[in-house]
Amino acid sequence: MKITISQQGDLALDAFETAVNKAQMAGERQLDIVLKNGTYRFYKPLQISSEMGLEGITITGENRGKTVICGSMRIKADWQLEKQGYWSAILDQQLDLDALYVNGRLYHMARYPKYDEAAGYMQGTAPDCLSEDRVSGWKNPEGGYFHVMHDQLWGDFHYRITGKDDSGKISMEGGTQNNRRTGLHEAYRYIENITEELTEENEWFYNRETG
Secondary structure (H helix, E strand, C coil), X not given: CEEEECCCECCHHHHHHXXXXXXXXXXXXXXXXEXXXXXXXXXXXXXXXXXXXXXXXXXXXXXXXXXXXXXXXXXXXXXXXXXXXXXXXXXXXXXXXXXXXXXXXXXXECEECCCCCCCCHHHCCCCCCCCHHHHCCCCCCCCXXXXXXXXXCCCEEEEEEEEECCCCCEEEEECCCCCCXXXXXXXXXXXXXXXXXXXCCCEECCCCXXX
């Protein structure tokens, strides 16, 4: 069965799911999806299992370079100017937001050290990113992230900051991305999504508690 899809944007996933369901209901074993030029955003994974009876699915864009499938969605938000240079918005739903594009341009999450494409490892690292002096300036780091290379540069680790106690000690969870757990690199590390590190133009911070 061959189906052409032109429904783009946030409704693209619905069109894909409809195409899969049509092939399944018709008892087809092969589904060929052709995409019109444009951007197709998936706000969640498209799930296809062997139980559907399909033996093969092909997805073809009409023109290479003009057809894009990406895992994303438009954010509907009412932006308000909080103070000079700082804008905020409350989202209408809670998201696992880890990348933000504005008018097609990627904006970087607030981080220390600042993002530098030419900086080498992780586009910028600093050995003092979890130092006592820096952490003391964070009122509530919960929801921030700590990224660090393996001490022998065998991959990397990523942690979510869960809080800070009265003594200023940071608590974290995660770090399961690398099974060679001989240690964390003392220099190649950085933190992001900390309110107090929101100091660069076009950076952003996301509070999952308030949206």
